[in-house]
Amino acid sequence: MDSSPAPAGTFADGAAAPLPALDAYGPSDELAAAYERDGVVLVRGLFSPDDLARIREELAAHMTRTVPHLTRDVHFEADGKTVRVANELQRYAPFFADLLASPRQTDLVESVTGWRPQPFYAEYFAKQPHGSVAQPHQDSAFEHVEPRQYVHVWVALDDITPDMGPLRLWLGSNRFGVFPHDRRDFGKFQHLSPETVAGFDFPVVEGIAEAGDLFLLDTALVHASTPNTSSRPRPSLALAYRGVGSVHHDS
Structure with a gap:
């Protein structure tokens, strides 16, 4: 499947082209190349309908x-x-601790990123x-990990x-470090200024997906x-996930 990036745009633009999905069990070098180029890859086929049903069941129990x-x-x-x-x-339910540590995900992360991952946290x-x-x-502006394997x-x-x-994704923006997050929204969440975003020349895509799809996302990607x-x-x-041997500095 073609995994070439979409045309450039900005957050204020209309709908962007969707990020193409790649097969979880397809050639690992294709997944790795897309991730290295874009900082994200949309992966299809790793989670089955039964997997999703169990996740939803465990989430309902947590709630x-x-x-x-x-x-x-x-x-x-x-x-x-x-x-x-x-x-x-993962702190509250063994199911999510086990899911986070599953080789299904850790093997995928390692084959795509090239570094060995360890579980970090699970969020809904x-x-x-x-x-x-x-x-x-x-x-990556809020969770500081060194080296930046996150x-x-x-x-x-x-x-x-x-x-x-x-999701709206600025492809390749992860390769330029962390930009200044000097604006805050109504919930005091820090984000990039419109002026910073307007200066970007990165391809922009949207994360249209099917249930069970996953985005393997470099946390430095805008x-x-x-x-x-x-x-x-x-x-x-x-x-x-963060790299084995990496250090997490509280923000």
Whole structure:
């Protein structure tokens, strides 16, 4: 399948071309080459429908049994009830600790990046209908890992259509270090200024995906997301890995 980058654009542009999906069990050198060039690769076929059903089941259990008792590692929407982000899932459920350590993901990360990964954390995100945008940012600006061997295996838990606020990805932006995050949104989340983004000349693509697809994402890659204008949430699971022997510095 053609994995050439899409034409350049900016966050303010209309819909960008979708990032092409590659087979999880296809040639590993094709996956590695796409990742080295772009800083991200969309991988299809690693998670089965049964895998997704079990993940959803375990997430539902976490929300009903554990979240009501937490004073940390959970963030709600404005209604105070709907979970927007659930952090550090591996701390609370053996299932997510085992999933994070699974060779299915660690082997993929190693074959694509070239470095040996160790589990870091597991997080759940749900982009609700008619919620906020995610402004352009780099995750490496908030979690400092040396050497910079830090990736997300970002799993789509449902189909992601263009109206659901898919990821917007600036291909190759990870190769230029961390840009200044000198703006804050209404939730005090730091992001790149419009002036910085307007100066980019990187190809831009959208993360349209099928349920079970994953984005293997260099955390230094600039990314964002537009509003979810559909009637359905956009749920996802982020499995984070850093290099064996790397050092994590608290931000």
